[in-house]
Amino acid sequence: MVSRSELFRECQAALEAAGNPDARFDMMCIFQDCLGDRNPLFSPLEAVPTDAEALIRAMTERRISGEPLQYILGEWEFYGYPFKVGAGVLIPRPDTETLVDNVIQLCRGNGLTAPKIADLCAGSGCIAVTLKKELPLAEVSAVELSQEALPYLRQNVRLNEADVGIVAGDVLAESTAAALSGLDIVVSNPPYLTAQEMNDLQAEVRREPEMALDGGGDGLGFYRRLTPLWKRSLKSGGFICYEFGMGQHDKVGNILAENGFVNIKFTRDLGGIIRTVTAQKSEENNG
Incomplete structure (x- = not known):
């Protein structure tokens, strides 16, 4: 031996x-x-x-x-919690921990002890599960369309013993948004790669699901459609929290402002890149 x-x-x-x-x-x-x-x-x-x-x-x-290390191991850590991963689900990344931090800070800073939260494009469930673990009184729903990702989402909810509601649905469908009303927070790490970035992807990243990566021509397709749709599901004064790609912050901020959101604030990730945004639905923005 x-x-x-x-x-x-x-x-x-x-x-x-x-x-x-x-x-x-x-x-x-x-x-x-x-x-x-x-x-x-x-x-x-x-x-x-x-x-x-x-x-x-x-x-x-x-x-x-060229198979991703995380798929080979079958499990990866996010925010200190274990998540099962494999072909068909996006690999949790450290940058996304910044998005989770944003939501936790919003809740603590605004006295939201039992917030109602919807995680859109939930994938492995790393955001939804972590928020439920860190905010035990929160009512958290995870929305995912992919039939390949859903088994991982369900498995990770069980693995972490997190009471997260799983919604198998299309985040771009009005019926899905209508079913989750009265939300305090909408959080999402949607697909945001541009067409050029999709063409230039490393071979290893190509092993991950295209539907979790491809944001359309300029990468902003989901932000344009999610924002006006899901603001109707938010309470007055509720928050929307997004992750996005490098250099997209101005355009994402403009989309939020055009839809009547205020208090738009950006946060940098551990690499110093502007990576996330939080914005508040104004009292007058009830449409």
């Missing part, structure tokens, strides 16, 4: 040869998963069991082929 250090070096070299810039990180995640050890290289001379070696080699080959 091969030792941990020997197998690690061999697989890391194979990933590096395939052009993976994060080979060491990826292999550490794979070793931790397969060996059930958070520090697998603390025992470098320990022999790797035959079945674990076979699994590590197979997962390394999948990574070399």
Whole structure:
């Protein structure tokens, strides 16, 4: 049998040869998963069991082929909570934690102890589940259309023991919005990549569902349609919170302003990019 250090070096070299810039990180995640050890290289001379070696080699080959690490592992962390992921669902990203922070701060800053929240384009459920865990008295609904993503959403609600209502529906349909009225907060990380960005996607990102990425020609199609539709579901004084792509903040802000939203505030993500916006439905904006 091969030792941990020997197998690690061999697989890391194979990933590096395939052009993976994060080979060491990826292999550490794979070793931790397969060996059930958070520090697998603390025992470098320990022999790797035959079945674990076979699994590590197979997962390394999948990574070399360009399959996302998160899909290979089958689970990824978001805001400290575990989420099952795989083909057909968007991978939770750290940037989106900024959006969750926005909602939590809105609730705490406005005395919303039991807010009614709808997460649109919920995907894996990382936003909805996290909000329910962080705001236990909140009434949270997660809306998702994809038949591929819905099983992950349901699984993650169960995994995290979160009392989240799941709505299998189209966020762009009037009937869906009408069924979720009296909301304090609408939150969404909708598809926002432009046509050019879709054409230029890295091969690895192409493994993720197109419907969760493609925002139309300029990437703003969902914002233009969601904003006037879902403002009707918001209470007077309620909030809408969006994530968007780099450089889209001015246009997203304009869409919100054109629809009568006020107190439009932007937030930067951990990389310093303006990534999210919060806006309030004015008292007069009841249409």
